[in-house]
Amino acid sequence: MPVGFFEQFASPTYLGIPLIAISMLAPWLLILAPGERWLTNRQLTLQASFIGAFNRELFSPLKLGGHKWAVLFTSLMLLLVSLNMLGLLPYTFTPTTQLSMSLALAVPIWLATVLIGMRNQPTESLGHLLPEGTPTPLIPILIIIETISLLIRPIALGVRLTANLTAGHLLIQLIATAVFVLSTLMPAVALLTAVVLFLLTLLEVAVAMIQAYVFVLLLSLYLQENV
Template sequence: MDQNLFASFNVPMMLGIPLVMLIILFPTMLISSPNKLINNRLSSLQQWLIQLTLKQMMTTHSTKGRTWSLMLMALITFIALNNLLGMTPYAFTPTTQLSMNLAMAIPLWAATVLTGLRFKTKAALAHFLPQGTPMPLIPMLVIIETISLFIQPIALAVRLTANITAGHLLMHLLGGTTLTLLSSYISSSMITIVIIILLIMLELGVALIQAYVFTLLVSLYLHDNS
């Protein structure tokens, strides 16, 4: 039975009920809780990674911006675990859904913009019209800056969706090619198997990097407005 190339990105259903919420919450079970477990290598590694990432993101922030630390760390952990969930066999990757990524990007972007308008009103409005702009260019420049501002959450969501989807599609295509070659050209299939293994290692890195990039851009938007 032929299957659509994008069928693996369809939301799983059971009795007509979408299971996406259960799938999204599943990776949180992988996080060890220090209240329930004795300090071990896993929890120590998690704490070290959290401290390292937090230090990288919060270095340039003011005291007011650092109040977002908990939210940013929860965000990067959530995205990274959902990206890694899609690397397991027969799994569904929630972050391949543009609607979900927009649901994360738009509220976070709106919160940073509203923070800037509340605490740094003059500086936030000054971005729409740089100093020294010639009078004839003022209307066009204001329109361009406004469009670029509203494109920011769309760019956040599309970047995450495109990078995760592209890697999964490539693995799907190479996997189908390998199964076809195994029945006729075993030596050639060995080459594609090696390529798939290298691609999986690359996708593991991409899953973590894209979570970091998404959160870092939100952090930069916050830095510009706090």
């Protein structure tokens, strides 16, 4: 049991060696690669169906130029789902609960979408900073506001991902501590709290997948404005 509630957000070590690399690479062993057989197993079929549905949902609103990002966004989605699920396993660590990790994923891809828009369609990209029909006295103020809104996007992406996962893990930790304490004092209440903990864990699994999808979806919307 962790010494403090925030100990679960520190990377575990063994003999002074951080285990973050193992915790990040281990989930990828569960993602199978297609074999040479014509008939694949059910897991590969389900995996391919999930990736296909994700690509259709994500890239149908985008122009043809944005479809080049399919491999990157699909890989990012699978990576985030794997990392988000790590914190729900015992003796593991969730890298995306660290703001530095979330920002490291959000800032480069957001910056790439902005640079692509500035290179391919500079007029339309800069036009997003000033809505059409704006009164002349409000033009400088709106440009400043829209510029700040543009620059704050990657920070909002990283903070949203980190805050949602951190809040869920802390709530699970608090309820699990309550179950441990109440097990000797009030067993009936402890059993009811354990049921709530189980339901909350299922909700956290859904949150881990939804937050990964929302992260990639927002990046695709930023890309849609610049292609």
